Amino acid sequence: MTSIYQIKTNTEAIRFLTTSLFGKGLLFHPLLNKGTAFSIREREEFGLIGKLPPVVESLGSQVRRSYLQFKRYEKDVNQSIYLHVLFNSNETVFYKMIKDHLAEMVGYLYTPHVSTTVKQYSLEFRHPRGIYISYDDRHKIRDIIANRTNPDVDLIVMSDGEGVLGIGDQGIGGMGIPVAKYAMYAVSGAIAPYRGIPVFLDVGTNNEQLLADPMYLGLRQPRIDSEAYFEFIDQVVAAMKEAFPHALLHWEDFSKQHARQHLARYQDQMACFNDDIQGTGVAVLAAILTALKYKNESPQEQRVVIVGAGAAGIGIANIIKTGVMRAGLSEKQALDKLWLVDKDGLLMANDENLASDEKLFGRVTDDINSWPNTTLATVVAHVKPTVLIGCSGAGGLFTQEMLSQLAKDVENPIILPLSNPSKHAEATPQDIIDWTQNKAFVATGSPFDQCLHNEQIIRVGQCNNVFAFPGIGAGMIAARATHLSDNMLVAAAEAIRDYIIQQGYSHFTIMPHISELSQVTEHVAQAVSEQAVFDKLTSKSFKEVNQNLTNSFWEPEYMPYYYIDADK
Numbered sequence: 001m002t003s004i005y006q007i008k009t010n011t012e013a014i015r016f017l018t019t020s021l022f023g024k025g026l027l028f029h030p031l032l033n034k035g036t037a038f039s040i041r042e043r044e045e046f047g048l049i050g051k052l053p054p055v056v057e058s059l060g061s062q063v064r065r066s067y068l069q070f071k072r073y074e075k076d077v078n079q080s081i082y083l084h085v086l087f088n089s090n091e092t093v094f095y096k097m098i099k100d101h102l103a104e105m106v107g108y109l110y111t112p113h114v115s116t117t118v119k120q121y122s123l124e125f126r127h128p129r130g131i132y133i134s135y136d137d138r139h140k141i142r143d144i145i146a147n148r149t150n151p152d153v154d155l156i157v158m159s160d161g162e163g164v165l166g167i168g169d170q171g172i173g174g175m176g177i178p179v180a181k182y183a184m185y186a187v188s189g190a191i192a193p194y195r196g197i198p199v200f201l202d203v204g205t206n207n208e209q210l211l212a213d214p215m216y217l218g219l220r221q222p223r224i225d226s227e228a229y230f231e232f233i234d235q236v237v238a239a240m241k242e243a244f245p246h247a248l249l250h251w252e253d254f255s256k257q258h259a260r261q262h263l264a265r266y267q268d269q270m271a272c273f274n275d276d277i278q279g280t281g282v283a284v285l286a287a288i289l290t291a292l293k294y295k296n297e298s299p300q301e302q303r304v305v306i307v308g309a310g311a312a313g314i315g316i317a318n319i320i321k322t323g324v325m326r327a328g329l330s331e332k333q334a335l336d337k338l339w340l341v342d343k344d345g346l347l348m349a350n351d352e353n354l355a356s357d358e359k360l361f362g363r364v365t366d367d368i369n370s371w372p373n374t375t376l377a378t379v380v381a382h383v384k385p386t387v388l389i390g391c392s393g394a395g396g397l398f399t400q401e402m403l404s405q406l407a408k409d410v411e412n413p414i415i416l417p418l419s420n421p422s423k424h425a426e427a428t429p430q431d432i433i434d435w436t437q438n439k440a441f442v443a444t445g446s447p448f449d450q451c452l453h454n455e456q457i458i459r460v461g462q463c464n465n466v467f468a469f470p471g472i473g474a475g476m477i478a479a480r481a482t483h484l485s486d487n488m489l490v491a492a493a494e495a496i497r498d499y500i501i502q503q504g505y506s507h508f509t510i511m512p513h514i515s516e517l518s519q520v521t522e523h524v525a526q527a528v529s530e531q532a533v534f535d536k537l538t539s540k541s542f543k544e545v546n547q548n549l550t551n552s553f554w555e556p557e558y559m560p561y562y563y564i565d566a567d568k
Helices: 040-045 059-071 076-087 091-100 102-109 114-119 135-146 171-188 226-243 256-266 275-295 311-326 331-335 376-383 400-409 429-435 469-479 486-503 514-534 542-552
Strands: 005-009 015-019 131-134 155-159 196-202 248-251 272-274 304-307 338-342 387-390 414-417 441-444 451-453 456-458 561-563
Touching (some): 059 076, 059 091, 091 171, 171 469, 248 469, 256 272, 256 275, 275 441, 304 311, 304 376, 311 331, 311 338, 311 486, 338 376, 376 400, 414 429, 486 514
Parallel strands (some): 131 196, 155 196, 304 338, 414 441
């Protein structure tokens, strides 16, 4: 592969970029375009004289103009389109503006608006991003990888679009997820935009609406599965491992079944991380540990009910189990603290339809002999959970009767309605606060407006894995960790908790503010990378890991450009 640019450092440690792009080719490359910020020397060297207004601007000036343009649009949909157009014309301005106005803009880039982007992907398609590997191109995988723009790859964010958020199989539209996830890595500072690639695996779709859509851009066929599917994934992972032996593979929004299978199947072949299973679990554990710090209680004292036994629910259960064991309990004692409920009721160990990882959390009949049934309402009434977690995708599942009684049975329960998007939340934070008389610790999966109780304004934190995955990824990359251990995940959660406590937030605030994403990411990355050294999952020393972290954290800025002739 011949790269179109390289990042270099001279003897004075000044970073600069060399590229063979010239003229309009440079202006139309979103990662390299500086627009009006190209210097006079660069304009002359790259054939840009006369192609730009004469004023040479700073990045700050460009960001101010872009923000004014953004604010001229009143409708969310138009603001979202503007941001995507900016993303596809000048990434440096885009990332800088997002960072400077993160609380205002993150919703357009990530949750909740990303679900709309995914659903309307084919209709709204304007600019390709990342790498598309379709099943029809399975014999060209290495050629496709060689066609990438970024020469050096530390991170691969990959999806097949089957299990997107709370909206299921979205086919080729699923590409919006790895693009958004990688963008959040960059916004957090965890990695530079030129150090990785979003990848979409097009294996068809079972979404009949998409198959009938004349604008649909993906393979117009049902999803492949079973042997053919895993043969294809095997080929992709082998090619990625060959091309990027030290890269981290971030799995995203695969189906519940495939998400677990991929992690088990490939984690010994390549450094792997599944955000739906592991990242969500870290964010949830962080919220719980923070609340427990405020309550002055230990993990061993808790009773946890989780509704939704999909990939996220099982991932959350596993990390809570690990966190409780780390506090001193045996595995059996830790499992006794956990109650998982799915659409059919409480998970039971004698259910032959449960997968092995689900069966681990199944209860025995002795636990429920006196119960009339095993519905969520019955489980909550009998268990009286100190922690109630929703990842069911069923909006309004937590009722007023259920939560009002829980607040009487438990002093300051921890209630986490995590399902995305916001209309799927098991309860709104305002309802939870009202129904519990503001006695509950609350964090949500989607962003919600501030709440009001007895004339008191209450900010509800977002229990979002965006506080987890960038730091986990950065930590694993800095350490060149071969695996992601349970201890590393718990260390990440503890780092988030410690950051929150250090900030001295008002009582009941159990997640950071989104504007602090970069600082949280640095704390998490430090904890994860150091735990990798402790767990002997890297050959690097603490000093090397810390230096790698210092070198890898990224801020949007312009570097000097120098022209190189690609033919020489």
